[in-house]
Amino acid sequence: MSATSTVLRILHALVPTALVVAIVAPALPSARFGEFPSLVARGLLLVSIKQTWGMYAPDPQRAQTYMDLEALYDDGSTASLSESLELEHGWGTTWAWRKTRMDIWKFYANFHPDRRNDHRTWYLRSVCVREARTGHTPHKITMHQVKRRFTAPAKVARGAPGLGEPDRSLVTIVFCTTSPVREMIEDDRQLNPELHG
Amino acid sequence: MAEGRIDRLLGRIWLDPEDPTALGLLRIAVVGVLTASLLTHTGAVADYFSSQAPLHGEWAREAFPSRVSLFFWIDSPWAVRGIFAIGVVAHVLWLVGRFTAPASVVAWLVWVSMSGRSPLLYSLPDQLQMVMCTLLVCMPSGRGVSLDARRRGPRTVPVWCRRIIMVQLATLYTATGLLKSGPTWHSDHTALYYTLVNPYNRHFDAAGFFAWLQPWLLRPATAVVLWWEILFAAFVVLHGLRALLGRPRWFLDLRWPMLGFGVAMHVGIQAALYVAWFSPLVLASYLAFLSPDEAQRLLARLGRRRR
Numbered sequence: 001m002s003a004t005s006t007v008l009r010i011l012h013a014l015v016p017t018a019l020v021v022a023i024v025a026p027a028l029p030s031a032r033f034g035e036f037p038s039l040v041a042r043g044l045l046l047v048s049i050k051q052t053w054g055m056y057a058p059d060p061q062r063a064q065t066y067m068d069l070e071a072l073y074d075d076g077s078t079a080s081l082s083e084s085l086e087l088e089h090g091w092g093t094t095w096a097w098r099k100t101r102m103d104i105w106k107f108y109a110n111f112h113p114d115r116r117n118d119h120r121t122w123y124l125r126s127v128c129v130r131e132a133r134t135g136h137t138p139h140k141i142t143m144h145q146v147k148r149r150f151t152a153p154a155k156v157a158r159g160a161p162g163l164g165e166p167d168r169s170l171v172t173i174v175f176c177t178t179s180p181v182r183e184m185i186e187d188d189r190q191l192n193p194e195l196h197g
Numbered sequence: 198m199a200e201g202r203i204d205r206l207l208g209r210i211w212l213d214p215e216d217p218t219a220l221g222l223l224r225i226a227v228v229g230v231l232t233a234s235l236l237t238h239t240g241a242v243a244d245y246f247s248s249q250a251p252l253h254g255e256w257a258r259e260a261f262p263s264r265v266s267l268f269f270w271i272d273s274p275w276a277v278r279g280i281f282a283i284g285v286v287a288h289v290l291w292l293v294g295r296f297t298a299p300a301s302v303v304a305w306l307v308w309v310s311m312s313g314r315s316p317l318l319y320s321l322p323d324q325l326q327m328v329m330c331t332l333l334v335c336m337p338s339g340r341g342v343s344l345d346a347r348r349r350g351p352r353t354v355p356v357w358c359r360r361i362i363m364v365q366l367a368t369l370y371t372a373t374g375l376l377k378s379g380p381t382w383h384s385d386h387t388a389l390y391y392t393l394v395n396p397y398n399r400h401f402d403a404a405g406f407f408a409w410l411q412p413w414l415l416r417p418a419t420a421v422v423l424w425w426e427i428l429f430a431a432f433v434v435l436h437g438l439r440a441l442l443g444r445p446r447w448f449l450d451l452r453w454p455m456l457g458f459g460v461a462m463h464v465g466i467q468a469a470l471y472v473a474w475f476s477p478l479v480l481a482s483y484l485a486f487l488s489p490d491e492a493q494r495l496l497a498r499l500g501r502r503r504r
Contacts, residue, residue, distance in 0.1 A: 009204065009212060016211045016357035019335060023328075023365050027372040045263050048312035049331055050324045053372045059379030060392040091396045094471050101238075101245060101318035107397070108317050119317055122260045126251035133251075151404070153390045153411040162394055162404025184256050191248050 026051035063149040065110045066090050068168065069124075071131060071138035079138075081127065087146050091163060113145050113171045120172065125184060128176035132185045135197030143171045209441050211360070214353030216489035218496060221341025223362065225292060226481035227329050231304070232288040234326060234474045238311070242281045243274035246314045257314065266313030267306065280307060294343020305334045322475030325369070329478060332361055342496065360437065362485035367433035369479075374426030386419040387411065398471040425458055436486070452486050459483065 025033075026041035044051060069081040083106065109123040124141055131138050149164035156162055175181065189196050243249045246268045252260060258269050268277055284307030290300035308330050312319050319327075336358040339345040346352070381388040390411050394404045407415065432455045439448045460480060467476040487495065 006200070006204065009207060012355070013207050013211050015335065016355075016361055019332065019361050020364055023361070023368050027368055042263070046265055047309045047327075047331070048264055048316060048319075049327050051328065051368070053321075053324075053369045054376045055321060055373050056388060056392055057373055057376035057378070059377075059381040060388050061395055061397070062381070062391050064395060064397050093399055093402050094397070095400060096471055096473070099471060100241070101315075104320045104323075105315075105317040107320070118260070122252060122256075123317075125256075129251040150391055150394050153387055153408040153415075156404050156408035157411070162402075162408075163396070180256070184252075187254060187256075188251070191254070195249065 063147050065145050065147040067110055068144040068146050070142045072140050074139050124174040125181050128181045129184050129188050133195045138176045140173055140175045142173050144168050145171050211357040213356050215356050217341025217354040219487045219489045219492035220338055220354050220358050221343055222492050223484040224338035226484050227333055228292045230474055230478045230481050231330055232292055235288055242278050247274040247277040248272040249274050261316055264313035264316060267310040268314035294339040294345050297339025297345050301334045305330050322473045325478050359485040362482055363433045366482055367430040370426045370429035374423055377423055382423050386416040389415045389419045393469055400469055456483050
């Protein structure tokens with residue numbers, strides 16, 4: 001075998017080897033492997049590849065939470081926004097054709113109610129833009145969360161209902177008339193005048 | 198001498214050629230799922246990825262700074278719809294294996310752009326789509342069961358292609374299994390129960406029935422699922438070792454019990470829960486465990502049935 005073909009074979013072998021590193025490295029514990037796993041993970045994230053797998057880990061959800069959004073307008077009136085419909089319809093069953101990809105964003109926006117969550121911030125800012133398109137820009141939007149715990153199976157077997165009582169709590173307030181939301185709405189008005197009522 | 202041994206080892210593990218039929222079938226199954234998933238975006242493409250989305254332009258770039266996407270820069274609704282349509286055509290070409298390599302790169306770019314532009318529209322099960330799409334792009338998957346193969350004649354593929362998919366599945370399952378460290382998995386074994394009764398994605402409102410099943414079915418099944426996931430990487434190592442040794446008769450073939458359990462589990466999940474395209478995609482990936490001769494026999498059987 002010539003030296004050239006040996007080099008070519010080694011280069012070829014580097015392709016699957018690099019793929020194995022890209023697959024395995026992000027899942028390695030940083031306590032033992034230092035910065036390397038997060039370095040690889042950050043590189044992969046650029047092209048939207050995530051190799052962190054944790055379905056139903058460390059535990060599956062034991063409660064379900066939906067957001068309850070209320071808009072307050074400059075004239076003092078209030079309105080419940082479309083997100084809050086899930087408080088009525090979200091406790092039964094679901095099928096793929098009833099879901100939209102926005103449900104996934106709402107799911108992420110509900111994470112960590114007592115901490116900063118950028119996904120929630122951007123979601124609520126988007127809601128301001130969406131509502132401004134109706135012709136009535138809210139002054140502010142108040143987000144509550146309604147949580148219902150899943151009853152332990154032993155209690156359900158003894159006749160308890162599968163879901164606990166709703167527990168409502170304040171999460172945050174977003175102002176639609178301050179920066180940067182004001183600029184987002186103004187940009188949207190200029191770019192999509194046909195969408196604004 | 199040593200150089201020859203290393204070369205042989207490289208060959209056995211990664212580089213030896215094999216018939217492309219198994220990889221071709223894997224391509225058809227995985228790209229079939231990707232195409233179906235892509236098509237579910239139809240009708241909402243401009244709302245999700247263009248300047249018509251409530252979060253667009255510089256604000257979208259600010260919200261998702263760690264991502265790249267064509268749609269950060271090309272965001273007029275018709276251009277976005279046009280790129281999406283090109284993506285659909287690329288998926289169909291990739292599926293049938295015509296202009297496979299360029300089609301797969303275009304399809305991948307469209308997925309990267311959609312996931313990068315609006316990453317919060319994609320959940321953990323969707324993650325596997327991006328991963329499988331990327332891995333398949335790196336492989337000569339059009340060499341088998343494709344229009345390209347019909348025109349250019351049969352060409353072999355390196356053994357690493359199927360093995361990389363096996364490594365991916367092993368990482369996915371074992372990492373997940375190891376991260377399941379909570380009490381619902383390890384002490385009260387209620388994890389499957391809580392998964393099945395979650396109104397966010399349950400197909401059936403049957404908490405009473407599942408509570409009745411809990412002591413004698415869901416509780417043991419929770420432990421079995423956990424250990425099956427943790428041991429999946431060991432199975433893949435043993436399976437690889439068996440292949441390296443030339444599949445001797447004394448070396449037990451564990452594919453039936455391990456993958457059979459996986460099929461039953463994923464079919465069960467798909468029946469009971471909304472999990473986007475996760476189950477079909479994982480099951481499609483299982484085709485990586487078919488050897489080329491098994492894939493050829495499967496194709497021949499399907500061909501006979503069609504006639």
